[in-house]
Each structure stands twice: as structure tokens, then as C-alpha cells.
Amino acid sequence: MSEEKSLNFLEEIIDEHLREGKYKSIVTRFPPEPNGYLHIGHATSICLNFGLTKKFEGYTNLRFDDTNPVTEETEYVDSIKEDIKWLGFEWKHELYASDYFDKLYEFATILIKKGLAYVDDSTSAEIAAMKGTPTEEGKNSVFRNRSIEENLILLEQMKNGDFPDGSRTLRAKIDMASTNMLMRDPVMYRIKHASHHRTGDKWCIYPMYDFAHGQSDSIEEVTHSICTLEFVPHRELYDWFIEKLEIYPSKQYEFARRNMTYTVMSKRKLLQLVNEKHVESWDDPRMPTISGLRRRGYTPESIRDFCERVGISKRETLIEMGLLEFSVREHLNKIALRRMVVFDPLKIVITNYPQGQSENMVSDNNPEDENSGTREIPFSRELYIEKDDFMENPSKKYFRLAPGQMVRLKSAYIIKCEEVIKDSSGEITELHCSYLPESKSGSDTTGIHVKGTLHWVSIPDAISAEVRLYDRLFRVEDPSNEDGDFKDYVNPDSLKLVTTVYAEPALKHARFEDRYQFIRKGYFVLDKDTSPSRMVFNRTVTLKDNWAKEQKKKVD
RNA sequence: UGACCCAUGGUGUAAUGGUAACACUACUGAUUUUGGUUCAGUCAUUUAAGGUUCGAAUCCUUAUGGGUCAACCA
Numbered sequence: 001m002s003e004e005k006s007l008n009f010l011e012e013i014i015d016e017h018l019r020e021g022k023y024k025s026i027v028t029r030f031p032p033e034p035n036g037y038l039h040i041g042h043a044t045s046i047c048l049n050f051g052l053t054k055k056f057e058g059y060t061n062l063r064f065d066d067t068n069p070v071t072e073e074t075e076y077v078d079s080i081k082e083d084i085k086w087l088g089f090e091w092k093h094e095l096y097a098s099d100y101f102d103k104l105y106e107f108a109t110i111l112i113k114k115g116l117a118y119v120d121d122s123t124s125a126e127i128a129a130m131k132g133t134p135t136e137e138g139k140n141s142v143f144r145n146r147s148i149e150e151n152l153i154l155l156e157q158m159k160n161g162d163f164p165d166g167s168r169t170l171r172a173k174i175d176m177a178s179t180n181m182l183m184r185d186p187v188m189y190r191i192k193h194a195s196h197h198r199t200g201d202k203w204c205i206y207p208m209y210d211f212a213h214g215q216s217d218s219i220e221e222v223t224h225s226i227c228t229l230e231f232v233p234h235r236e237l238y239d240w241f242i243e244k245l246e247i248y249p250s251k252q253y254e255f256a257r258r259n260m261t262y263t264v265m266s267k268r269k270l271l272q273l274v275n276e277k278h279v280e281s282w283d284d285p286r287m288p289t290i291s292g293l294r295r296r297g298y299t300p301e302s303i304r305d306f307c308e309r310v311g312i313s314k315r316e317t318l319i320e321m322g323l324l325e326f327s328v329r330e331h332l333n334k335i336a337l338r339r340m341v342v343f344d345p346l347k348i349v350i351t352n353y354p355q356g357q358s359e360n361m362v363s364d365n366n367p368e369d370e371n372s373g374t375r376e377i378p379f380s381r382e383l384y385i386e387k388d389d390f391m392e393n394p395s396k397k398y399f400r401l402a403p404g405q406m407v408r409l410k411s412a413y414i415i416k417c418e419e420v421i422k423d424s425s426g427e428i429t430e431l432h433c434s435y436l437p438e439s440k441s442g443s444d445t446t447g448i449h450v451k452g453t454l455h456w457v458s459i460p461d462a463i464s465a466e467v468r469l470y471d472r473l474f475r476v477e478d479p480s481n482e483d484g485d486f487k488d489y490v491n492p493d494s495l496k497l498v499t500t501v502y503a504e505p506a507l508k509h510a511r512f513e514d515r516y517q518f519i520r521k522g523y524f525v526l527d528k529d530t531s532p533s534r535m536v537f538n539r540t541v542t543l544k545d546n547w548a549k550e551q552k553k554k555v556d
Numbered sequence: 557u558g559a560c561c562c563a564u565g566g567u568g569u570a571a572u573g574g575u576a577a578c579a580c581u582a583c584u585g586a587u588u589u590u591g592g593u594u595c596a597g598u599c600a601u602u603u604a605a606g607g608u609u610c611g612a613a614u615c616c617u618u619a620u621g622g623g624u625c626a627a628c629c630a
Contacts, residue, residue: 316562
């Protein structure tokens with residue numbers, strides 16, 4: 001566990017700061033805007049920010065960046081908190097940028113008094129026009145040189161609600177010729193007669209991100225304010241406000257956000273998928289949201305492991321979904337209870353097994369975990385096996401059931417296929433097999449070695465359930481990078497419903513918190529749509545399947 | 557015709573002027589009462605050109621490629 005792992009670039013910076021004595025301990029924060037659900041990309045940021053203060057002395061705050069009342073809602077606050085807790089992290093303080101609205105207003109008046117901010121009566125379009133372009137300097141507003149007194153009075157009136165929305169803004173007086181567009185007199189406050197999810201109708205002016213974020217960090221004495229790459233140009237402004245206000249010098253550091261193959265990661269796109277019914281909800285198991293992954297059956301451990309494997313850097317990357325799948329499989333293999341479930345049944349009759357007889361077989365709940373115990377599985381004369389597990393004219397490498405061939409029924413007997421029964425149209429309806437009484441699992445004295453082992457279920461004892469088989473949401477690796485609308489590339493087979501599968505009776509006692517491996521099928525978890533009359537399972541991920549892979553290669 | 561950020565196998569991340577490595581993927585083989593797991597192995601990497609140096613993935617220059625910036629969004 002304690003093996004030396006190299007530090008990522010942020011850990012290196014912090015390690016150095018601590019060793020130099022620049023800080024005695026560190027403070028980080030996770031600053032979501034409560035206007036959407038958290039996704040796997042946020043998980044990276046959460047693991048980073050909270051992970052840093054686990055690794056180094058310090059703590060992490062949760063601060064909602066709620067400066068825009070028209071898009072933000074309490075519903076999102078609640079889901080975000082739930083997701084962070086579920087991922088296994090604890091914040092020191094639960095904070096809101098809106099907690100600082102009074103302080104921020106005071107900061108604004110300080111800047112006005114220093115001659116560093118002014119009220120602009122220009123319209124939004126006029127401000128945009130005066131801004132210039134990345135290659136062209138901007139122009140000063142005619143309101144730029146208002147007196148301090150006038151600015152103070154106007155800001156007060158803005159605050160009091162004397163002006164309509166959009167009629168005036170407070171701007172920082174910096175440099176309209178800066179090569180950094182953000183330094184061209186950025187807007188600090190805008191008028192919005194809107195009700196805020198926490199401050200209600202107290203305010204009708206709201207600070208912009210740039211005038212709220214850095215100062216909020218500073219108020220909380222955040223030492224390392226970590227954000228994504230698109231905020232790099234904001235750093236100059238971040239530092240400017242802190243310097244002019246002469247407040248605690250928090251510092252901003254940027255890392256690259258993560259993209260993943262076969263999905264999309266922007267809130268806007270995810271919202272479209274929900275609104276346009278490509279998925280059912282934010283927590284649809286196909287969504288890359290934390291709530292979607294949770295419902296899909298992913299574990300917090302596996303997501304944390306994934307984030308650690310992916311690491312952090314300063315370049316935008318597209319990570320293979322296969323890596324996330326590896327992380328869940330690895331964890332699920334250790335904890336999932338094994339159960340036998342037949343999806344597409346083929347009836348077999350054990351002709352030499354006495355009519356009406358049955359017996360209980362014993363099988364490990366999880367061979368990877370010796371403390372997981374065993375369960376009993378009823379065996380009888382009539383069983384279901386998977387249709388795929390029989391082939392009338394098998395290829396040489398097929399080692400499942402075929403006419404005259406033997407296979408092991410998992411945790412039960414070796415059987416031999418004696419006769420294939422067909423209906424008038426030539427469809428196979430059932431198989432007649434014989435079993436080897438001395439081949440019982442655990443006390444096999446036959447000395448016969450069979451290559452194939454099949455899962456099965458006793459027909460009279462089987463229980464039924466519904467199973468939802470999920471696959472990647474998109475047909476292409478990078479849907480955002482294709483021609484046309486990304487939604488044209490949604491995978492039409494991302495959900496396959498199997499309304500009735502046949503399971504061994506032990507599955508009757510399935511619990512929501514448990515994970516299951518349906519042997520040879522994949523990992524499954526109970527879905528919240530389960531009712532007393534119908535169990536519903538979601539497939540988290542398939543098992544690795546080298547046989548299927550080989551078959552596929554032949555087709556291609 | 558600007559400024560800023562970035563460039564290491566198929567993917568992701570290390571190597572901090574001194575033998576380019578780890579994980580995933582892919583492929584072989586062994587084990588296996590899950591074609592799972594486990595184990596052993598194989599393939600495969602420094603964007604380019606100059607420069608500094610005994611020595612460069614690392615430092616410098618230029619080029620190339622990718623990204624970001626012109627919401628009263630965050």
C-alpha cells in the first residue's frame with residue numbers, strides 16, 4: 001500500500017509549498033454551480049480536491065457557486081451533496097458564494113473608491129461591440145470616467161432596484177487594450193430582479209463569476225484553488241481583484257478536464273439527452289452522471305480507483321471507457337455474489353434422473369471471497385440452459401453442449417446430450433440428456449474431464465425477473481467531434497430489455513446494496529423500479545468474453 | 557492575423573540533465589467446475605528541425621499540430 005507513487009504536478013507544487021513553509025496546511029474547495037447533476041468528469045475534480053487534503057495536512061470545503069439565480073435550484077444542491085457523500089468524501093464546511101453577497105458588495109464599493117470600478121449605462125450589445133476582438137483592441141466606454149461619488153450613488157441605486165434588468169452594470173476599470181479579453185473592463189455586477197434559491201428577493205444585483213469566485217476563495221483562505229484549463233485566462237483577473245482589494249492571496253491552479261469515449265460530458269449536452277428523451281432521466285443508467293453510474297451498479301471504490309488510474313495533467317484527453325470498465329470489474333469480481341440466471345432458455349430433460357426427484361446443490365456465493373459462504377441450488381429432472389450453450393453442428397473450438405458431447409452443469413453433474421427434439425418446423429424445442437450420477441460436484445469420481453461448464457436453472461424452482469442490458473450510449477468514440485448533431489450518434493442498442501429471465505431461487509432475496517454476478521453473464525444490481533411483483537436488474541458491465549471476441553473476429 | 561495553454565506506445569500516466577517505465581488495451585500460452593478470475597510472456601512510445609551539454613523526453617529557438625479567449629453563464 002505504501003509504495004512510492006510519483007506525485008502529479010499539483011501534489012508536487014503543494015509538497016514544495018509545505019516543505020518551504022509557505023503554508024503549514026492547505027485548504028482546497030470543490031465549487032460546483034448548482035445547475036445540473038455531477039458527472040464522471042466532476043468525480044476527477046472531487047477526488048483531486050478532497051484527495052489532496054487527505055494526502056496533505058488540510059481540509060476541503062464544499063462551496064456552491066450560486067451567483068446566477070435564474071439557473072440554480074435547491075434540487076441540484078441536494079443531488080450534488082448526495083453524490084459527493086456517496087463517492088466517499090466529507091467536506092469541512094458547506095458554503096455558498098451567496099453567503100458572501102454583502103461582503104462582495106462592500107468589495108465593489110472599495111474598488112469604486114479606489115477609482116478601479118465604474119457603473120456603465122451601456123447595453124449588453126454596446127459593451128460587446130466595445131470589447132474588440134482577440135486581435136483588435138477594445139474601446140473605452142463613455143461612462144468610464146464617472147466620478148467616484150456618482151459611481152457610488154449609482155451602484156447603491158442598482159442595489160435598491162431603481163433600474164430595470166440589463167440597464168446598467170458595474171465594471172472593473174482595467175485595460176481595454178489588454179491582449180487578455182477578460183481584462184477589458186469585465187462586468188462585476190449585473191441587474192437581475194430574480195429570486196435566489198437562498199437569498200430570496202434580498203438582491204436585485206448579482207456578482208459575476210469572476211467577481212465572486214476568487215474573493216470567495218480568499219474569504220475562506222483557500223490556499224490552492226484548483227479549476228479546469230478553460231479558466232487559465234481568468235487567473236490574471238483573479239489575481240487582480242485580490243491584489244487591488246488587498247485580501248488573502250488565494251492562488252489558482254488549472255488542470256485538464258477529462259473526456260471519455262462513447263459519451264458526452266457537458267451539462268448542456270446531457271441536459272439535451274434528458275429533455276429530448278434519448279434517456280429517461282439524469283440518473284438513467286446510461287448517463288455518465290454520478291447518479292447514473294450509481295444506478296448502473298458502479299461502486300464508489302471503482303470510480304475512485306478509475307480517477308487515480310487516469311491521473312491528472314494539463315492536456316485535454318479522451319479516455320477509453322474500457323478503463324472505467326476495468327475498474328468496476330476488478331472491484332465487482334471481489335464483492336459480487338454469484339448467481340445463475342438463464343436469459344434465453346432452452347429446456348433440457350435429464351432422462352435418467354427420476355421423475356419427481358430433486359436435490360439441493362451447494363455453491364460458493366463468491367469464490368474470490370472465502371467469507372461469503374455458500375447457498376443451495378435446487379436440481380431436478382427438467383432444467384433450462386442458455387440457447388447459446390448448445391450447437392447442433394459445433395465448430396472444433398466450441399466446448400459447450402452438442403449432440404453426443406458432455407459438459408459440466410456448474411455445481412452439479414456432468415451431462416451428455418443424447419437427443420435433439422425438434423418441432424414440425426425444425427426448431428429445436430428441447431434436449432434429452434443423461435447425467436453421470438458419480439459426477440456430482442465436490443464428489444466427482446468419474447475422472448472425466450469436460451471442457452465446458454454451463455449455468456442452468458431448475459424449471460420448477462426458477463423465479464423470474466426483468467433484466468436491462470445497457471451498452472455504450474453512443475456508437476462512435478467521440479460524438480462531439482463528428483459531423484452534424486451529436487445526438488445523431490446515439491447508440492440505438494444502448495438498452496436491451498429482457499422482460500423475463502429465469503433465476504435460481506436464491507436471487508429472491510436480492511438486496512439493493514448487494515452486487516451480483518450472473519455467472520457467465522455479467523455484473524448486475526437491483527434497480528429502483530423493482531416492485532413486490534417484479535424484480536428488475538441492471539447490467540453494470542459484462543464479463544470479459546474471449547469467446548465472443550473470437551466469434552466477432554471471424555465475422556469481421 | 558493577437559495572446560495564452562499543451563505535445564511521451566492504440567489509451568492514460570511516469571521518468572525532475574544520466575539505461576524511456578507503469579497501468580489499461582491487443583496478442584501468445586498456462587491454470588480454471590464461470591471461454592470469468594489468476595499467472596507467465598509478446599507487440600508497441602519521446603511531433604519535427606536546429607542549438608546548449610560529455611550526455612536532452614527533460615533546457616533554449618523555430619516550425620508543426622491540438623486547445624482556449626470576443627455571455628450582463630460558470
